[in-house]
Amino acid sequence: MRCSNPSRLNLIRMLPAVLVTVMLLLDSLAVTALTGEATHHERLPFPGLTVRGSFMISRGNAQSARILVAHRGASAYAPEHTLEAYRMAIEQGADFVEQDLQITSDGVLVCLHDATLERTTDVEKIFPERARILEGQPRWLVADFTLAEIRRLDAGSWFDQKFAGARVPTWQEAIDLIRGHAGLFPETKGPEDYRDRGFDMERMVIETLRRNGLDRPGADPRTPVIIQSFSAPGLQKLRNALGTRLPLVLLIGKDAAAEWLSPAGLRRAARFAQGIGPEKRLIDANPSIVKNAHRLGLTVTPYTFRSSKTAPYADVRTEMEHYLYRFNVDSLFTDNPDQFPRAPESPRKGASGNGG
Ligand code: G3P
Ligand code: CA
DSSP states (O other): OOOOOHHHHHHHHHHHHHHHHHHHHHHHHHHHHHHOOOOTTTOOSSTTOEETTTEEOOTTOTTOOOEEEETTTTTTTSOTTSHHHHHHHHHTTOSEEEEEEEEOTTSOEEEOSSSBSTTTSOHHHHOGGGOEEETTEEEOBGGGSOHHHHHTSOSSTTTOGGGTTOOOOBHHHHHHHHTTTSEEEEEEOOHHHHHHTTOOHHHHHHHHHHHTTOSSTTSSTTSOBOEEESOHHHHHHHHTTSOOOSOEEEEEOGGGHHHHSSHHHHHHHTTTOSEEEEBHHHHHHOTHHHHHHHHTTOEEOOBOBBTTBOTTSSSHHHHHHHHHHTSOOSEEEESOGGGOOSSOOSOOTTOOSOOO
16 A cells, blocks of 8 residues: 655654664663662762771762772782781772682682682692592692681692781681671672582572671671672572672673673663673773663673783773773772772873773
């Protein structure tokens, strides 16, 4: 059938564009309802948190202070995930101290980045006969050892002899040390692998927080808690099945960038997380990620900033400054808490990379 009315014909031609606009509007309204945030201006970096006394984050402050997360403690200066590294991070002014979590064979959450013990302890010397051969290499899995056995290991000498005798801390010991001085930023490591061994890592994390009275936002204003993970299903479980209201951050490595950093991927992340934690070079390659995430009420916390690897930036302070004040990220993970720039500094030699 032919349409002879020109204005009706124009309307029919415009219909697809009108429909797309309406769908985009509805989508944005749905995300706003889920995150509880209306615009970037009203967005809180980490909802409802007061960190370290005078370090206040308040609603409506568009120029909010940036947040310093000490990566595995002050791990440029002390062996990662030891109480000494956590203590140093606090002394250097960390707002949050990160813990990577693993589970011992007798079901205790301990702080260790790797699922195996040989890189950061002397397990090879103490338990030479307990290795498994994985991909042709001897490996000592945390999950094969009881806490009492892991207690026997030296977790400091590999870094420097002056830290000889440092132990792998339980998460409870980390909480006891950090509480009242900084926030906790635990990461659930490999929850799917631990589920196959009969452990429910997400539930263990929430139960530990509950025992410590830290399982609700604002429960202890001096000790805010943010949970992070590369496992989207793990975070969805925390949000939905376990019903936590604590802020969640989805970590995004290069292999997951296509899935989560597209506009549609970010919208999906905003349904269960308050923030994203992309590998930092993903932002270098596409700085608009930050603006896109902020529009959805998501914070951005890239990883990892370390003095041992800063190219093409002159030093780690310059690099962090660029990400915080040019790319406009909310916070970041660094091995060098003492180098974190609390405010933009005057132009420094060696700054490079793309502006945001
Ligand atoms: O959790 C942020 C960052 O630490 C992720 O990388 O491997 O150091 O845990 P990874
Ligand atoms: Ca981590």
